[in-house]
Amino acid sequence: METLKKKVLVVDDDEVIRDLLINFLKFSGYEGLGAPNGQAALDMVLVDPPDMIITDIHMPFMNGFQLLRAVKRVNPDLPVVFITGFAHFRRFFADKTARADGFLEKPFSLEAIDSLVKKFLA
Template sequence: MTDSLGSFDPKSKLLVADDEEIIRLRLKELGEKLGFDVTVAADGYEAWEAFKKNPPDLAVLDIYMPRMNGLQVLHYIKETRPDCPVILITGFLQYEQLIQRDRVKPDGYIIKPFHFEKIANLMLQLMEKQTVPHGVPD
């Protein structure tokens, strides 16, 4: 696993929202290890409030959370900042069915239980895409 953010801003902000404390804490540790300034939220409402106060460069959201689910937060984020990458995490294998009919799509998803190396790689890939200047081929 990569230990640093590489080619993008080491001051990048990460929002992590999951109602499971252990997942939240592990993702916070992972984000900090990668160099992110991490904000955590225990439910969707907290995540949306945190997003409005201090917009992140990347958001990792559990789908099923109290008060407001991750799909609702995804919609609000994409309406406000369509360029902000969002990763959804879920414990359900029917992920595709959940978002299939939805017009707003996340930039990535992970199914629980997941390996933290896999989510770290996805986070890094999405952040590196953010730093590619427009008009320059991949």
């Protein structure tokens, strides 16, 4: 019997970063999925929830904070990790109401992504 791969949804309006992370996740043995913004990601979560979400914060249509709140309402145990190039968002991460499960500043290493995913999906 085949073991199902854990699904990781990467949400970023930067197609290069999104594709890089998806390909890295696939290479690492996960099912990498992508969405260009929070609304597209939420639509995917409602139809077929991933095992983890890695999301940018600053995006059109629905930002990372809005996505986080919406996801946690429907699936409070789904790990959501922020990635952002805007260091000032770190203060929001410290706010317990944000409820994100992790935070990585851009630029980050693929090793950091690997460690983070293993932390939540091992």
